Amino acid sequence: PPDLIAWRARPAGRVGFHNDCFLASDTDVGTYDEDPALRARQRAVMQALGDIAPFGGETCNPADExxxxxxxxCADILGEGAAFNLTYLNDSYYRRAFHERWIAGGCMDQVRRSMxxxxxxxxxxxxxxxxPxxxxxxxxxxxxxxxSRPMNARPVEIVLVHAETGEVRRLPASGVDARxxxxxxxxxxxxxxxPVDLAPGRWRVLLALPDADPRLVGxxxxxxxxxxxxxxxxxxxxxxALGAFALGAEITVD
Known part of the structure; x- marks a missing residue:
């Protein structure tokens, strides 16, 4: 619609886009306008939106149009999946015309890894x-x-593990947002x-991005x-056990 086309995506915008006939026709079976110029503008807006908010959906039966x-x-899903920042796609429908062709074309594993x-x-x-x-x-x-990118805020932590005692300390990192x-x-x-009370010695350094929900952060x-x-x-x-990636580095606390 015209008001959505006029809208300008902002980082605070949290309205996502679900396309339930992705790739099914020129208009994605009525998702976009039949006028080519207007359709191009609509698609451009949705591509911009996909960079800051979730985009996903499912394919559908092209015979509906x-x-x-x-x-x-494969070139279609790999190109448009990247262009729209695809985050999810229904794996059950409409497989015959789409998923099975991607499997036959050898790109289905890449599609799954890329979403x-x-x-x-x-x-x-x-x-x-x-x-200290x-x-x-x-x-x-x-x-x-x-x-795509993460849509929800997450803590970014440096996890330290003492080389001798095994003590674990989780330190919040500033100046970074995984989104x-x-x-x-x-x-x-x-x-x-x-921390002022951090014990002296060698500490292994790990990187963690836990869930932000207090019920799941640990x-x-x-x-x-x-x-x-x-x-x-x-x-x-x-x-x-720690939910963290070891960086292969140590830091010594004097």
Whole structure:
């Protein structure tokens, strides 16, 4: 509608878009206007919206529209999935014309991996030393291999594990919001305050993105898991008990 086309997406906007005939015809079976120029504007608005709010839906039977030209190839779903920042797609309907063709075309696994966000750590820099009460900074290169970004706020934590005693401390990071980690690579700088009572010695450094809900924040099953494979040689890997990714680095508290 004209009022939606005139709307300008803002970070505070939380209205998502569900397309229940995604890729099914030129108009997505009535989702968009029949006029090509107006339809192009509508699609552009929805693409912009998908960058800051959830976009998803399902396919449908192209026969629901006379003369429909469905977009069923792997190139179609991979191109438009990325363009609209696809976060979810009904896996049960309408499989015959779409999902089964993507399976035959060899791209279904890529589609599944790409929906939503998929973080991988590219690089991490951790200072060698800190002192109680001081601040330090952790620099990250985060790759988002998915088509979208997280829509809900999440804590970002540096988790420290004492090399000798096994004590665990979770330190909130400032100056970072995981919702800013859109598709592609993002350089993030995390500010961390060293607790005044932090014991001296060597501490292993991990990165955690737990759920923000107080009922789930301590449940590792709800933490975002990084896509990196475990690498014992680098000391990097997922810690299922802590719900955190080991950066393969240590920091010494004097």
């Amino acid at each position: 006379a003369g429909a030209r469905p977009r069923t190839d 939503g966000y998929r973080f991988a750590l590219g690089a991490a820099e951790v200072p060698q030393r800190t002192t 009460g001081a601040r330090f900074e952790v620099s990250l290169a985060v790759q988002n291999l998915g088509w 800013d980690w859109g598709p592609g690579e993002t350089a993030a700088r995390l500010g961390v305050a060293t 449940d590792a099953r709800y933490a975002i898991r990084f896509a990196n494979a475990d690498d014992a040689a680098k000391g990097q890997g997922w810690d299922a």
